Amino acid sequence: MRSVLVPIVCFPGLAPARPVPWTSGPTHRPSRPPAPHPLECSVEDLWVRGGRILDPEKLFFEERRVADERQDCGGRILAPGFIDVQINGGFGVDFSQATEDVGSGVALVARRILSHGVTSFCPTLVTSPPEVYHKVVPQIPVKSGGPHGAGVLGLHLEGPFISREKRGAHPEAHLRSFEANAFQDLLATYGPLDNVRIVTLAPELGRSHEVIRELTARGICVSLGHSVADLRAAEDAVWSGATFITHLFNAMLPFHHRDPGIVGLLTSDRLPAGRCIFYGMIADGTHTNPAALRIAHRAHPQGLVLVTDAIPALGLGNGRHTLGQQEVEVDGLTAYVAGTKTLSGSIAPMDVCVRHFLQATGCSVESALEAASLHPAQLLGLEKSKGTLDFGADADFVVLDDSLHVQATYISGELVWQAEAARQ
Amino acid sequence: MRLVILDDYDLASEWAAKYICNRIIQFKPGQDRYFTLGLPTGSTPLGCYKKLIEYHKNGHLSFKYVKTFNMDEYVGLPRNHPESYHSYMWNNFFKHIDIDPNNAHILDGNAANLQAECDAFEKKIKEAGGIDLFVGGIGPDGHIAFNEPGSSLVSRTRLKTLAMDTILANAKYFDGDLSKVPTMALTVGVGTVMDAREVMILITGAHKAFALYKAIEEGVNHMWTVSAFQQHPRTIFVCDEDATLELRVKTVKYFKGLMHVHNKLVDPLFSMKDGN
Numbered sequence: 001m002r003s004v005l006v007p008i009v010c011f012p013g014l015a016p017a018r019p020v021p022w023t024s025g026p027t028h029r030p031s032r033p034p035a036p037h038p039l040e041c042s043v044e045d046l047w048v049r050g051g052r053i054l055d056p057e058k059l060f061f062e063e064r065r066v067a068d069e070r071q072d073c074g075g076r077i078l079a080p081g082f083i084d085v086q087i088n089g090g091f092g093v094d095f096s097q098a099t100e101d102v103g104s105g106v107a108l109v110a111r112r113i114l115s116h117g118v119t120s121f122c123p124t125l126v127t128s129p130p131e132v133y134h135k136v137v138p139q140i141p142v143k144s145g146g147p148h149g150a151g152v153l154g155l156h157l158e159g160p161f162i163s164r165e166k167r168g169a170h171p172e173a174h175l176r177s178f179e180a181n182a183f184q185d186l187l188a189t190y191g192p193l194d195n196v197r198i199v200t201l202a203p204e205l206g207r208s209h210e211v212i213r214e215l216t217a218r219g220i221c222v223s224l225g226h227s228v229a230d231l232r233a234a235e236d237a238v239w240s241g242a243t244f245i246t247h248l249f250n251a252m253l254p255f256h257h258r259d260p261g262i263v264g265l266l267t268s269d270r271l272p273a274g275r276c277i278f279y280g281m282i283a284d285g286t287h288t289n290p291a292a293l294r295i296a297h298r299a300h301p302q303g304l305v306l307v308t309d310a311i312p313a314l315g316l317g318n319g320r321h322t323l324g325q326q327e328v329e330v331d332g333l334t335a336y337v338a339g340t341k342t343l344s345g346s347i348a349p350m351d352v353c354v355r356h357f358l359q360a361t362g363c364s365v366e367s368a369l370e371a372a373s374l375h376p377a378q379l380l381g382l383e384k385s386k387g388t389l390d391f392g393a394d395a396d397f398v399v400l401d402d403s404l405h406v407q408a409t410y411i412s413g414e415l416v417w418q419a420e421a422a423r424q
Numbered sequence: 425m426r427l428v429i430l431d432d433y434d435l436a437s438e439w440a441a442k443y444i445c446n447r448i449i450q451f452k453p454g455q456d457r458y459f460t461l462g463l464p465t466g467s468t469p470l471g472c473y474k475k476l477i478e479y480h481k482n483g484h485l486s487f488k489y490v491k492t493f494n495m496d497e498y499v500g501l502p503r504n505h506p507e508s509y510h511s512y513m514w515n516n517f518f519k520h521i522d523i524d525p526n527n528a529h530i531l532d533g534n535a536a537n538l539q540a541e542c543d544a545f546e547k548k549i550k551e552a553g554g555i556d557l558f559v560g561g562i563g564p565d566g567h568i569a570f571n572e573p574g575s576s577l578v579s580r581t582r583l584k585t586l587a588m589d590t591i592l593a594n595a596k597y598f599d600g601d602l603s604k605v606p607t608m609a610l611t612v613g614v615g616t617v618m619d620a621r622e623v624m625i626l627i628t629g630a631h632k633a634f635a636l637y638k639a640i641e642e643g644v645n646h647m648w649t650v651s652a653f654q655q656h657p658r659t660i661f662v663c664d665e666d667a668t669l670e671l672r673v674k675t676v677k678y679f680k681g682l683m684h685v686h687n688k689l690v691d692p693l694f695s696m697k698d699g700n
Contacts, residue, residue: 045519057514061503064525 041366046078048395051412055391073399076407077365080373080387081119081396082350085198085380086156086246086280086307088124090314090347094324095123095140098132102139110149112315114417116349117372117406119396120151120386122197124309127159127170134191141195145396145411153380154197157190158246161201161211162226166251169345170226182207183214196220197380200246202227203237216241221380223280224262226251231264238271244379245279247309249292266300278379280307281371283357284348286334290360297361305379306353306372311335311345355404365404425653426660427640427679428686429668433628436664437471440559440626442690443660444476445485447557447622449694453489458527460491460549462558462617463517464569465509468626469561470516477520484695487523491552493545495560495569495617498606499533499583507597508533531581531610542581542610549616558620562627565589566635566648570611577644577652579613614652622658625650630666637670 047054047067059065089095091112093105106123113121123140125133137155145151159167160176167175179185190196199215200223201208212222224237225246230253234242245252245262253261260267265277281296282288283306297304308314312323313335320338321328327338333352335344348356350372358368370387377387385394395413398406409417430436444461453459463469479485497509504511510530518528529548535541549555560568565587571579572587586594591605598604617623627636638648640661645651653659668676 055504056519057504057511060514060518060525060528061510061530066525 041077046389046397048413051395053389053391053393053395077400077402077404078389078397079369079400080389081398081409081411082117082354082372083153083376083387084113084118084121084308084350085305085376086124086158087121087310088126088345089312090310092312092316092321092323094312096125096128096132096136097324098135102136106140106152107149110152113150113350114409115406116351117398117400117409118150118350119145119409119411120153122153122156124156124158127162127167127174129174130189133157133189137191137195145416147414147416151411153382155195156198156200157196158200159226160189161186161205163202163204163228165228166202166226168226168251177205178207178211182210186211193218193220198223198244200225202229203242204229204233208237209240212237212240212242227262228253229262230259231261231268234262234265235268235270238265238275238277243278245277247282247307248279248296249288250282266296266303276303276378278303278305278375280305280309282307282309282346283353283360284333284346285356285360286343287346293357293360297363301363301367303375304371305375306350306357308348308350308353309346311347313344314347314349351404351406358404368404425640426686428660428662429676429680429683430662430664432664434471436626436628436662438475439690440472440624440662441475441479442693443624444472444557444559445479446690446694448485448490449696451556455489458489458491458552460493460552460555462493462495462555462560462620463513464495464559464561465512466561468628469559472626473517477517480521483697486696487521490523491527492523492529493549493555494530496609496611497531497533499538499608499610501533501606503534533610538583538610542583545581545612546616555620557622557624558617559624559626560617562625562632562635562639562650563590564631564635566638566650568614568617568625568650570609571614571649573647573649575614575646575649577646577649578615581610581612581616584609584611614649618652618656623653623656624660624662625653627661627663627667629664630669632667633669636661636663636667641671641675
């Protein structure tokens with residue numbers, strides 16, 4: 001069988017040679033804890049075979065082969081595909097709605113977010129009654145991406161084991177605490193965990209440590225959020241295995257200098273040696289003030305994970321929409337509860353968040369791209385295959401113009417979305 | 425012997441690249457007629473490679489019908505080590521041009537039988553019809569390839585132990601750790617290069633000035649192996665002003681006086697676009 005190599009021009013001289021692998025090879029070999037080495041852009045060809053990124057030097061000297069096919073990217077930027085670990089729905093679809101055909105809703109969103117540069121995501125369910133979990137969770141299996149849509153990495157279950165005070169928009173009636181058989185209670189609520197990748201919980205709930213240990217032992221990432229935990233409780237949760245913070249600043253105690261709360265994890269010196277704490281950031285320009293974004297980024301740039309936390313109004317366009325029992329009015333990148341000025345949730349696509357983040361923090365282009373790709377991949381322990389253009393990684397990548405607008409999206413080396421302008 | 429003196433490194437690099445380009449195009453390479461090119465590594469030829477890449481990218485020059493043979497490679501250094509000459513050639517030249525990987529020959533310093541590897545390399549050169557143009561650089565001690573001072577001037581491709589000076593100079597590429605620096609290399613011999621139909625030596629920088637003096641103004645001497653090319657019927661030294669600092673004024677003036685003749689070799693610069 002003839003293998004296809006697709007070399008693509010990448011990184012138009014934004015910086016000197018990349019470290020040996022995003023070249024280099026993409027010389028970019030993130031480890032845990034991630035070394036503070038932001039990947040650098042350089043003019044480089046990206047080679048792909050069999051859906052994975054190939055080391056062309058090895059090919060040249062060992063297989064003595066050249067590319068079968070070349071695609072000119074016009075000197076645009078190539079970056080790892082974006083990964084959204086918190087998205088509640090979009091295009092009118094609410095992942096938390098227990099319909100008979102959850103799959104088609106997820107498929108619709110998966111397909112449409114390709115245009116945002118998202119190549120994989122964690123569909124997120126907000127606090128729901130057990131029967132909803134039992135119905136919905138089995139219907140959203142882990143699934144590879146492709147022309148049909150972005151890949152599903154597993155569900156993010158946000159709640160119901162969260163704080164009553166910091167529940168935000170989560171329905172109070174369905175909140176739960178851990179009872180005597182803490183983990184069994186969680187299993188009874190969620191059902192089988194095969195499709196689950198992230199669980200957001202409040203660590204101050206009794207027996208949470210037992211639950212955190214059980215979840216992390218099963219490879220499920222535990223995120224702290226919707227919580228009134230103080231720093232000590234948050235640190236203890238990290239010692240038990242928690243690695244993520246759900247939408248930093250939102251739905252947690254505000255920063256206080258004598259007890260910085262969960263926010264304090266960003267600079268804590270009481271964490272296990274070498275552990276990197278990741279934190280989700282909604283960089284839509286509305287849900288997090290740019291100054292707060294900068295504080296977090298400057299304190300702990302390696303842990304920043306851009307999330308959309310998008311609600312079903314994502315991608316619906318301006319005007320009034322009915323979503324479940326709620327009337328939502330969309331105006332640009334802001335969604336209000338209809339007739340009010342109350343924010344109803346975020347609707348900024350991932351590529352918009354990347355651009356806003358870049359502009360608000362003044363970070364490097366590489367750092368902005370990593371916050372949407374490498375960091376979420378590291379969070380999920382997928383950094384060898386996703387969120388990187390290292391040799392051997394999945395060829396999930398986006399083609400961006402200099403202002404970071406997505407021109408094309410590739411999954412496993414296959415073109416899955418292209419901007420109108422690029423098609424001509 | 426020709427000595428071509430340019431004002432600075434960039435101009436010397438460009439002159440050398442133009443010369444190589446014109447030689448390849450004038451040869452009219454084709455499917456049954458490959459141009460064979462010997463190639464060096466090191467910092468000196470980088471500028472020359474950049475220009476050749478530029479000619480290729482602009483469509484003036486193709487390496488489709490060119491076979492290359494590299495001078496040397498370290499022994500025991502992984503092929504993909506950033507300091508290996510495989511990595512050097514890939515990053516600085518091969519990945520930018522259209523050469524067929526089957527035609528790019530570099531000694532394998534990790535071969536199980538190193539002498540057999542060297543013998544096979546000589547055989548491959550012979551099978552390719554010998555080398556049309558061998559491009560080389562030299563070390564401050566006048567070595568060509570890894571033919572360190574004292575090497576036989578009729579040597580063939582073989583395993584060489586590196587001089588301590590070379591090992592010390594290389595340490596900077598290996599975290600300053602002498603224990604990581606390769607101490608042996610496979611290298612073409614002086615005789616291997618002498619067999620080429622034409623030899624071009626690039627010498628730039630004041631630190632190479634004494635070597636250039638030894639190469640052309642004194643006698644043939646195995647302690648300055650590059651001096652062997654005084655005996656080669658077609659050798660061209662390309663240098664910058666700095667490299668002439670140890671030469672006699674008379675020598676420099678004589679060769680500078682010939683520049684208008686030598687420049688005809690590179691002007692006009694041919695292009696494959698012109699159907700040459």
